[in-house]
Amino acid sequence: MVVQPADFFCWFLGYLGVKNWKWWPTPGTYAVILEAAQALKTVLQAHGLRDMADIYTFIRVARYADIRQWALHEKWGIITHLSQMFANSGEAEWAFDLFAKTLQRLGVTTPNDPRFAIITSKYRGNWQLNLFFINNNWVVFGFAGQYSALKSVHGSLLLEQGGTLEGIARVPISDAQSFEEKARGLYERNLALALAGDPPKAASLERKNNNWFVVEALFDPDRRKALAEALFDSGKCQALLESLLPPLEARPPQPPSPAGEEAEPSAEYYGPEDFLAETYLKPEVMEDLLALLKDKDKRQIILYGPPGTSKTFVAQKLARLLTGLREPPPERMEIIQFHPSYSYEDFIEGIRPQSKEAGDGRFVVDYPIQPGVFRRFCEQAKGIDGPCVFIIDEINRGNIPRIFGELMFSLEYRDREVTLPYSGERFRIPENVYLIGTMNTADRSIALVDFALRRRFHFFRFNADPDLLDRWLAKNPVQVTYLSRLYHRLTEGEEGKKAIDDPDFAIGHSHFMKPGLTEEQLERIWRHSIEPYLEEYYIDKPDRAKEWKWDGELVKGIRSQG
Known part of the structure; x- marks a missing residue:
């Protein structure tokens, strides 16, 4: 019996956990594949590969290697x-x-x-x-x-x-x-x-x-x-x-990527100057964020604040700063979003039904224990020298104690292992894994967050920031000349009178950070984002919301000043 190399390669990539494989061996070819896999294992061991993460990296490099880019990295x-x-x-x-x-x-x-x-x-x-x-x-x-x-x-x-x-x-x-x-x-x-x-x-x-x-x-x-x-x-x-890389002519010819296949992440450096230039945060804010994340007792931080204050955007840029890569590969940076139905089984591990061919034309259902997204990320991080950043967007929308389970202990004690209830295996969060969560205070007040979680995470507040918008406008001029004045009035008011007094529900600056923003675009944002938000907030005080209508006297007055 002959097993085609392409078929074996597809199966082996699936075995390694690589996405987009579409083939599974029949029982008749399984023995041949095992024999080939054993031979491959013997060859790979000669290169000092220790685990599945090493094998995945080896195949990834062998398939896509560009000697200049890897030397650069x-x-x-x-x-x-x-x-x-x-x-x-x-x-x-x-x-x-x-x-x-x-x-x-x-x-x-x-x-x-x-x-x-x-x-x-x-x-x-x-x-x-x-x-x-x-x-x-x-x-x-x-x-x-x-x-x-x-x-x-x-x-x-x-x-x-x-x-x-x-x-x-x-x-x-x-x-x-x-x-x-x-x-x-x-x-x-x-x-x-x-x-x-x-x-x-x-x-x-x-x-x-x-x-x-x-x-x-x-x-x-x-x-x-x-x-x-x-x-x-x-x-x-x-x-x-x-200047230190080999000349371009030394590069081996690379075949074009198949249609639909993701491009390899870039090894381009990403440093503090890049972070500050893209987030418009002040240097002292960046230093505080890094110092909190590198606290040896807490490598976890939650960025919290009202909607539109760039929390998720900053979290991703912060991950790039920690890894030093403009486009970190998936094993260095992962982002997920919690929601009410998110579970421990999705996050750590759980039993999942899987259909398999029985060999006589029938299919049987098996119930293997499958690792969740965070456990897979941690297993990969063990073989990586450098920070690996896991981002949880909208972390407060999930049932956090239920999702984390016994890993609440591991967040605080990185050097100790816990026993996972499904597999019975020992597990700990590697030292090089950093967690960044984002929390929308308009959905849920920080005061309602589980105390055990608050003790294990640093919390960093993001506010609606007119000065940040001004810094952005200085680098990205727009056609709307009154935008800065309008947003200052919206968030700071005059004589203490602003659109929303509660900072947890303030209107974030990112609503207006649109390159080349025109008045027509601003009107559309205002009518379909700002006004509905204020109407919902002031559902029992409709007159307060009407004050900030696009065609209302207050906003028209600011617009008329040009």
């Missing part, structure tokens, strides 16, 4: 991690220069010296850049930091026997830059330890994880400066990465 990830260690490009350049001078004092003159390694790693939520050097002792010297948190320089001695940590000392980067006594003493102590003893008999064990992107920059002053500047400037970052 890899180096971009390094830049994202480095940008979280330093406050600005000057601080980063100083750090890179110190690494270079240290290597010179250690007698390292070439990137290929086997005695050292530069490693990027994550420890207790902070990204670190460390120099490992072996002579008679292991000596670690490096930088650590977290966005909006204390950045530090640290040094420690690792005993060769057993690799146990003898001690670690940290000083703020600001102190280290001035090279005060404590920092200088730590630095000189580690250099002396590194140079003591006989030359090493073997290469650094950390060499296998060497960050060659940074290493090469340490031996090239111009590259060091360019790298430091690229950490905080998306334009320079893109230019640097493009």
